Amino acid sequence: MSGELWALLAGTGFGFFQTVNRRAMDGMEVFFATFIQLVISAFVLAGIALFTEDVGLLFTAHFSVILNFAAAGFFHFFIGWTFLNASQKKIGAARTSPLIGTTPLFATAIAALTLREFPSLLALLGIILIVIGAYVISEKSGGSDSHPVETGWRSAWLGLSAALCWAISPIFIRAGLKELNSPLLGVTVGSAVSALGYGAVLLWQKSRGIKQTATNEAWAFKIVAGILVGLSTWMRWIALGLAPVAVVLAISMVSTPVVILLSPIVAGKHLERVTVTLWMGAILILGGALLLTFISA
Numbered sequence: 001m002s003g004e005l006w007a008l009l010a011g012t013g014f015g016f017f018q019t020v021n022r023r024a025m026d027g028m029e030v031f032f033a034t035f036i037q038l039v040i041s042a043f044v045l046a047g048i049a050l051f052t053e054d055v056g057l058l059f060t061a062h063f064s065v066i067l068n069f070a071a072a073g074f075f076h077f078f079i080g081w082t083f084l085n086a087s088q089k090k091i092g093a094a095r096t097s098p099l100i101g102t103t104p105l106f107a108t109a110i111a112a113l114t115l116r117e118f119p120s121l122l123a124l125l126g127i128i129l130i131v132i133g134a135y136v137i138s139e140k141s142g143g144s145d146s147h148p149v150e151t152g153w154r155s156a157w158l159g160l161s162a163a164l165c166w167a168i169s170p171i172f173i174r175a176g177l178k179e180l181n182s183p184l185l186g187v188t189v190g191s192a193v194s195a196l197g198y199g200a201v202l203l204w205q206k207s208r209g210i211k212q213t214a215t216n217e218a219w220a221f222k223i224v225a226g227i228l229v230g231l232s233t234w235m236r237w238i239a240l241g242l243a244p245v246a247v248v249l250a251i252s253m254v255s256t257p258v259v260i261l262l263s264p265i266v267a268g269k270h271l272e273r274v275t276v277t278l279w280m281g282a283i284l285i286l287g288g289a290l291l292l293t294f295i296s297a
Contacts, residue, residue, distance in 0.1 A: 003243025006235050007251035011289070013232030015097070015258025019266045021085070021225040022093035027218030030086045035202055036214075037085075038077055038195035040226025045188040045234060053184050061180045066189060068176035072169045073190025076233070078197055080165035087158035094278060097259040099159025101134030101285055104250035106167030111245040114171050119246050126291035127250050133284030134256075136277060170245040173237055183237035191230065254289045257282040 025033060049055060058066070087096040104127045111117040119127060176186050214222070239248045260282050 003239045003241070003248060004251055006239035006242065007248040008254060008289070010232045010235035010239060011252035011254040012258060013228055013235065014252060015255035016262070017225050017228035017232055018084075018088070018093050018097055018255060018259045019262040020221050020228060022088050022263055023266050024218045024221035024225055025085060025089045027215035028222065029213070030082065030089055031198070031202060031205065032214060033085050033218075033222060034081050035195065035198040036219075036222050037081060037226045037229060038191055038198055040223060041077075041230030041233065042188065042191040042195045044227050044230040045184065045191055048234075049184050049188050053182055055185070057180060057182065058185055058189065065176050065179045068172045068179075069186045069189040070193040072172035072176065072186070073192075073194040074197070075165045075172070076169035077191055077194035080162045080169070083158050083162035083165065087162060090158060093259050093263045096159045096162075097256045098134040098136075098278075098281055098285070099156055100163045100166070101130055101253045101256055102160060103163040103166050104246050104253065105131050106164050107170065107249045108246040110167050110171065117244045117246065119244065122291065123244075123247055123250075126288040127246060129288030129291065130250050130253050130285045133281040133286075133288065134253075136281035136284065167249065170240050170249070173240050174245070177237075177241045181241065183241055184234055187234050187237045191233070251289045253285050256285045 021037075028036075084096065084100070087099065108119060108124075108127060173186065177183065180186065236248065236252060239251075260278050
């Protein structure tokens with residue numbers, strides 16, 4: 001299967017994750033939610049790796065491989081997921097998802113500078129469509145009249161920060177996969193190291209008297225979200241090993257229409273209101289992703 005199709009699957013799975021995660025965030029604090037997300041994903045990925053991969057390769061690999069996978073995890077999981085959860089809690093899933101649609105814009109510039117990967121004209125057109133769609137959606141709230149959210153850059157910086165982190169992580173993913181061509185082992189290392197780091201952060205917070213609580217409903221939704229995002233991230237790493245970074249990240253933005261369609265159902269229309277403008281932006285994003293999938297290479 002091509003890298004573009006793997007990216008399409010990853011984007012769809014990530015859309016389901018964001019929708020479920022939005023519901024979980026209503027009953028959890030950001031740092032605790034991110035930690036639980038990391039632990040669940042790490043266990044799921046490690047379990048799959050034990051049955052399908054030669055885990056011994058990690059013990060014979062050069063130390064630089066582990067460092068690259070750990071660095072990728074730091075940007076994608078430790079920082080990126082924190083910004084994602086914070087943004088969803090602040091402005092909702094329907095507005096956060098399209099803000100993440102700016103990832104290809106950051107990735108194109110970074111990949112061109114570090115990996116010498118320059119998109120074709122058709123690929124660039126697809127990326128432009130996706131970014132325009134993200135801009136259109138970000139200008140309109142996904143909230144409701146009774147639950148308004150901020151608009152503009154002050155409310156957007158959390159989602160944009162997540163997008164920047166996810167544009168940086170592929171650089172380390174590519175470097176690690178060049179020496180150890182196992183996306184599953186790589187993403188498992190990245191998530192496990194990030195989970196350990198987050199555990200240390202929570203212990204520090206606990207020592208300062210900061211309590212982390214969660215409702216039973218939030219726990220249930222977070223477990224499902226952790227499984228979904230772990231599998232989706234694995235598929236994304238596979239795609240990054242097969243296709244250009246900018247193309248993979250752009251196609252992954254098909255998560256936006258999925259979130260816009262499902263978030264009112266899962267989180268409730270009182271929190272996530274779908275408008276014509278939201279769908280206009282989603283159509284632009286989907287059109288760009290399809291262009292990249294079936295035309296670019």
